[in-house]
Amino acid sequence: MEKLIVLGTGNASVTKCYNTCSIIQDEKGKYFMIDAGGGNGILTQLEKMNIPVTEIHDIFLTHEHTDHLLGMIWMIRVIGQAIQKGKYEGNCTIYCHDGLVNVLKTICELTLVKKITNLIGDRIILCPVQDGEEKQILDYKVKFFDIRSTKARQFGFVTTLNNGKRLTFCGDEPYQEHCFEYAYQTDYFLHEAFCLDGEKDEFKPYEKHHGTVKDSAELAQELQVKNLLLWHTEDKNIRKRKSLYKKEAKKYADAQEVARRAQEIKEETARIRKQALKEAARRKEEKRVANRQAVADFAVQFVGNPYVWGGTSLTNGADCSGFVMSVFANFGYELPRVAAAQYSASQKRDLSQMEVGDLVFYGSGISHVALYIGDGKVVHALNSNKGIVITDYNYDTPVGVGSYME
Secondary structure, three states: OOEEEEEEOEOOOOOOOOEOEEEEEOOOOOEEEEOOOOOOHHHHHHHHOOOOHHHEEEEEOOOOOHHHHHHHHHHHHHHHHHHHOOOOOOOEEEEEEHHHHHHHHHHHHHHOOHHHHOOEOOOEEEEEEOOOOEEEEOOEEEEEEEOOOOOOOOEEEEEEOOOOOEEEEOOOOOOOHHHHHHHOOOOEEEEEOOEOHHHHHHHOHHHHOOOEHHHHHHHHHHHOOOEEEEEOEOOOOHHHHHHHHHHHHHHHHHHHHHHHHHHHHHHHHHHHHHHHHHHHHHHHHHHHHHHHHHHHHHHHOOOOOOEOOOOEEOOOEEOHHHHHHHHHHOOOOOOOOOHHHHHHHOEEEOHHHOOOOOEEEEOOOOOEEEEEEEOOEEEEEEEOOOEEEEEEOOOOOEEEEEEOOO
């Protein structure tokens, strides 16, 4: 079973609990350690958790602050001694950003004996990582990223555990927006929470580039993370700290969730309304086009019937204006009797905007009218020789287009 073992939750100045560091234990019992705390207390913490130093072969050092770095010197010392005694198999790889490699090496050279420092680069490997670089550690693909700290250069990491859950560690400072791709909807989010919101005047977290439990809880809701793990805390009230932090985190997470859900409902309502309006507009347009097509379909069934001057009968004969007047009358429209008056009463349209159901007018003084049926065609009572026919709309030069329909 995979485990995240937190070896310490405190900040740089805690006195009652150990500083921030942790270990991921995979299903095979192998370890990936993150930071080493501020001193040799790391060795005590490992012993309490029954984790042999000789079984740790991969370590990630986030940044140079003493509460994360100095314990690494002790780890290197103990691992080096185990190597010399033949009690440590393989190598130990320490991952960190390139600026930290020389810092760690220099401190080791100043504080450790040569027979230990000689192992650095041989059995103890300082491996620099770049922003966005991925490394294979144990069975995990671990991607490191620069959190863009406001104090000292610091890296975090994200990985997918063997159980398919994603774990994101954003260092010991408040979340920065550029870490969004690593933190959004992650399953486990390790984030600092220096103190309770009600105690910020006492601990002044913002002056130290940290935040409160409230800040972290609200952030977790905004990022839609599944599980929030809080650390890098004060140590005023160790006995009640867990319950107090959980209570405050739940309070603000719930409030944030209510607000988030309300916003979701608002957005969903707006989306549904927009979709409904769009659908209504689509249906309205379909009906409008269908109504125009119905007029055209009705009109073309009289093709072949006679032209009769002054006539209005669709079957026995009609002239041009009588024909369109009678066609439209079938759909409830009252058009003037003669072509000129029909044009005058219509809604004028540009020839380029002509639609099925529009009327096309011809001749000086508007002496003829036809019904546009689409595809460049019109139906009209042309003359006594042709009767009611379909022709190209430009069989003669149009002088105007008018509409009585939407």
